[in-house]
Amino acid sequence: MLKALSTAALGALAFASVAVAQEEAISPTFPEPEAIRQVVEKAVDGFIREGYRGFQLAAGDLAEGMASLCSAPSPASLAAAKNGFAKAARSWARIEIVRTGPAIEENRLERILFYPDRKSTGLKQVQALLAKPDEAATEVASLKGKSVAMQGFGALEFVLAGTGSESLSGPEGNFRCRYGRAVAQNIKQIASELVAKWDAADGIQHHWQNPGPDNPLFRTEQEAMTALLGILVHGAEMVRDQRIETFYRGEDKSAFPKQAIFWRSQNTWTMVAGNLEGLRDLIRVSELVDLLPSDQHSIVGSIDFVLKSIMGVVEEMNPDIEAAVADTAGRQKLDFLLVNGRDLIDRLNDQYGGAIGLTSGFSFSDGD
Incomplete structure (x- = not known):
């Protein structure tokens, strides 16, 4: 897969991940408490x-x-x-x-x-x-x-x-x-x-799965769900901001390969792949899609599409970070990861968060 991505191919794939399953205007209604409890329970136990x-x-x-x-x-x-x-x-x-x-x-x-x-x-x-x-x-x-x-x-x-x-x-x-x-x-x-x-x-585990007025962590199911989605949003931010932007910030900027995590052992992409697998598995195991109205399930489908696209490029990255940033094709792939990493964050934070009833302007990224 993706042995060599030309600029055009990268652009086409990036566009596809952004354009996939464009959502209609969302009229958010927060899911039923019992439905949230089931999702949180699956996330915690599974x-x-x-x-x-x-x-x-x-x-x-x-x-x-x-x-x-x-x-x-x-x-x-x-x-x-x-x-x-x-x-x-x-x-x-x-x-x-x-x-x-x-x-x-x-x-x-x-x-x-x-x-x-x-x-x-x-x-x-x-x-x-x-x-x-x-x-x-x-x-x-x-x-x-x-x-x-x-x-x-x-x-x-x-x-x-x-x-x-x-x-x-x-x-x-x-x-x-x-x-x-x-x-x-x-x-x-x-x-x-x-x-x-x-x-x-x-x-x-009890605090996560049993929100209530005496719970030291979550008084309501909405608070627990906010924390769960926050794990996903902050996890996606970590991949983009700490795992990649620490050493590469874009085509026209200097790269610092020796600031990449585990560059000596060539395990930089081992970590990125693991982080992405965690995001994918949390979404699937918790069955986040169950909290969406049936006509908005494509939101999770589009998140999955973007994740797969990013993971596919990560699999093809040169484990030698110094070589990756010195190579035109390698930098194109890094640019792809930055663009689609931002798209992933927005889809989790804005599209999914909005669809399950978070108020306009809410941002997990800001810690609001």
Whole structure:
């Protein structure tokens, strides 16, 4: 698919995604409370809780892979550890869009992934640690007391793919590996905490699924639905604004490939793909379409079309970000992602939000 997109082809696909299923004027009526409860329940049980369980399993495999690398360093075990990193990162990316609840408590989001790191804080701290080893960083209990930038995927990516990472295939990389093992164990521990928080019957899942006057999170079903749709809107914004615009802002502007997430390990698009899969799955699993009148179901159909178009281009992106931004075809694809990323945000925020009865001028993006 999309092996090489010409300017004309890109334009045609972008136009198609914008023009698909143009909606008639919407006369919004907020859905029945019971219908909203069903959608929220599906989102919580079928997407959020399942997503964290999947991340917990991937984080466990990552920790095992790092332990194996440290106990028997070799090119093969290093390659396996890198593969485990990519899988765990993608698993996190799928559920990363849920930037609320336990994930934002106790700095869990930042401890799992400190990004964007505009001042290279994490890089400098990890480099300093590797230059002057501190055994406290090789144990999870003490690692938790260090900077959040040293505890998660960003730090582990440098361990596995940064300058000097080739030492991991032999005994000379012992300290580096043990630090990476502690980071992986820390990620696994945080994943387990997230699962436990969301699985607690009287905890956050109960608050999401049972709005009411005594609920500390949501007094009404409308508030819960607003939060759910906010996850989608902010997730789509994150893909466009943090994953892409951090290093590429348009054809006539300078590109900064080394600011892209996980550029060293060539996992930038691994993360983008995971984020998009999360958006797609949340929409499908929660069955958002059920809240729309039958004559407006095409709103969700058009959102799905745009998502598929973006995901198709992401699959064809060069994993080498420096090469991607230096190539004309690569920049055309990046332009496509920016244009259609904005379209996706608007369709979620304006079209779907308006169709389910949000007042004119409401914007999840503004946090209103």
